[in-house]
Amino acid sequence: MNATGYTVMSLSTKEYFIRETYKSIKRNGFMSFAAISTVTVSLVVLGMFLLIFLNTNNLAKYLESQVQITVYMQDEASPAVLEETLEKLKAIEGVEEVKEVSKEEALMRFKERLGEQENLLSALGTDNPFPNSFEVQVDVPSRIKEIEPQIHEMEYVETARFGQEVVENLFALTKILRFGGILLVIFLAFATLFIISNTIRLTVFARRKEVIIMKYVGATDWFIRWPFLLEGMTLGFLGAILANFLVNTTYGMLLNKIYSSLVFFPLLPSSPTLWYVDFFILVVGTGMGAIGSSISLHKFLRV
Secondary structure, eight states, X not given: OOHHHHHHHHHHHHHHHHHHHHHHHHHTHHXXXXXXXXXXXXXXXXXXXXXXXXXXXXXXXXXXXXXEEEEEEOTTOOHHHHHHHHHHHHHSTTEEEEEEEOHHHHHHHHHHHHGGGGGGGGGGTTOOOOOOEEEEEESSGGGHHHHHHHHHTSTTEEEEEOOHHHHHHHHHHHHHHHHHHHHHHHHHHHHHHHHHHHHHHHHHHHTHHHHHHHHHTTXXXXXXXXXXXXXXXXXXXXXXXXXXXXXXXXXXXHXXXXXXXXXXXXXXXXXXXXXXXXXHHHHHHHHHHHHHHHHHHHGGGOO
């Protein structure tokens, strides 16, 4: 047979696979609908938990970035000493930013916190009990324990505080959130595979006699497998499309609701976050459909 003959046979075979896939989905309409619905629900749950994981990770990074060391200076520190201390703090390895907070600014911040109870400070008269200070931002929160002793050794430094217990609890919490999120996504991925494979197994079971007959008349395993494989991939893909629509709509509504009341809450924006999640869901849905079909068909091919 010439090359043209092989090409025609190849195209004819592909057309057969596509035609059989369409006929099977249409013939088993109820089971196909059940499979698509199951895939959609599973992937919506997986997608939403993935978004929760991504936002939790983003929130953890945001909280870590807010950790800083506050350096309080002695009252005897002159402007020249303050300037020198500022330069020393900036020179420490790992320090990203140093902000000087004067006595006046510290008092003003405290008044703002008191709000309507600002009159409580009237007893102080013109006295300002707040010291000059510096707010030190580091590149990695874990450096704080290394930097803090260096700051204490500086002249005219009264104390340096960073809320050790808060920082340690924050580190523990972020580790739990990240590790727990990864485990949850993996668990849901396997749960989705289990549900899809069992749902498609119903379709395969309904056509088990056809599979056995094809096997007996000499059809190869792959010739038998391809229509089912394409069917599983199609069902998974359609379920993923619906899941993407639901996930995108739900996340968009949540963003609008949260931003209307918590403007500065560090949530990931829709774009490009949902692009990555949509692509992940499409790959998982299609891939799980193919794997589920292969698993379901395996025992029927052992004839």
